[in-house]
Amino acid sequence: MSTVFRNKMIDNCCSSVQSSLSPPILSAEKSTTENVYNRKMSISSLNTSPSNNTSINPSPSNSFASLSSKSSTTSLKEPKKSTATISIEEITSENPCLTCQSPCSIHPSYPSNLKINHEANLGGTVQPHARHIIISTGKSDWNKVIELDSGNLSAVLYEYLQKKRDNKDTKILITNSNRQNSTLPFLTFFSFFGNDILIYPDNLIVRNVSTGKVEEFYDQFLSNEINKKEIVKNEGYNFSTERIPYKAVILICGHKRRDMRCGVAGPILKNEFEKVLKEKRMDLNSMGNQGVPVYLTSHVGGHQFAGNVIVYRNGQGIWYGRVTPCHIQMIINKTVIEGKIIKELHRGSMFDDKNGQSTLDW
Structure with missing residues (x-):
């Protein structure tokens, strides 16, 4: 699919919903963000995300079956024996609103001098653990x-x-x-x-x-x-x-004292995940313990692939790398809700075998 055709699809699909999304970041704001980063902003100012209080509360009466943006009857799907994978191109073909133009003018971006490894193969970069x-x-x-x-x-x-x-x-x-x-x-x-x-x-x-x-x-x-x-x-x-009562749990590496890349990317991703989950009424405030919490974590390995995201849901533990705010919609819709693995972002899972398939049976 050509970039021009893809961007036209996204324009046609998303023009009617632009008002519900976060406003574009102006070039001046981007420049300010980079300047602040270049001046080595203090550790305390990097973490702009408030602590997430996840006290156990009674779940509200509304059903988790209303989570999907496509249908009011779609709920979290049970994973099949072999987890399905999907490419970003396939996601764009199915629903262009889940992907972004390149470059994107809607979502926040990382500072340009944040050195992310875009060359190495992501597959197999998760250390096996029990x-x-x-x-x-x-x-x-x-x-x-x-x-x-x-x-x-x-x-x-x-x-x-x-x-x-x-x-x-x-x-x-x-x-x-x-x-x-x-x-x-x-x-x-x-x-x-x-x-x-x-x-x-x-x-x-x-x-x-x-x-x-x-x-x-x-x-x-x-x-x-x-x-x-x-x-x-x-x-x-x-x-x-x-x-664990949650329908899914999203973990994001935000260990800034270990590596500044995750220290910068983590809070940005956390804010964006929480915003989209709230819009879909999948957050803890909307769903109680039947919702999906988002937590920052310490080092999980692979800082060069920031942002690093782990999704635990229905017996799956899916690790993603090089995640940006533009990927949030597709991760929530395709991974959190449907249980599909996005090929281009996938780093691996617990107990991966030689073929990269998870052998866990929770």
Whole structure:
């Protein structure tokens, strides 16, 4: 499909909905953004996105079946045994409104001197890992290496894992997130009170995990074989657990102390994801725990491919790279709702086999 023809399709399709989108960024505004970035804006000013309070609230009565922009009866589709893939060209042919003109005058753009690797092949750039541990910290400004952040839950857990791990080939990925605790969120910053931990692929929230309970946490939730359908619930442990209630979870690397590329791209993507989810009434405010939260996380690998996005939904863990605000609509419609993998953005998944196919069965 030629670029001229593609842009004409997008113009015809989207001219009627321009008023509902964010206003174009003026060239002066872009120039200002780049100048600020070139002057090495302070760390605190880079993270313009507020903390996301995700306290567990009763779900509203409106159904998640109204999420699709095409039909009021479309809901999150269950993934098939082999996950379907789709190209950006195919998405444009199906619905030009899900893609943008090149260059785009609607969405915010990254500073021009943000060095993103556009040459390397994205496929196979995810380090294989058996579990993903996501710690709720209530903030997005973490030290450069969270595993060495003495006294914090991430460091204590990482140290214990190094001692206990029998199979060196089995890796557990630990990341911090700006998610707040479901109960007593004002205490999220103080890890000695205990933090919520999200565990994939087990699809669990474990509460009240403090630095002093790391050994118990490991024994109950991490020492089991990864393919077990149910975590054995031993008695005598001081944790509250529940299945992760969200229809999907979107994670975005925003670890600015580790790499400025994700530090810049992360908050921009988070704001855009939240805006589109709100428009579609898929956010937590609209849907309660049946909605889709968006969290900034610490280092997940591949900063050269910023923005880095992970989508967990219905037993899928899909990693994307080189994501820009222009990709948000198609990720939500094609990946979050339909469960399809966008070829050009796909980095990989947990337990990818040699053919790049996920072998997880959650």
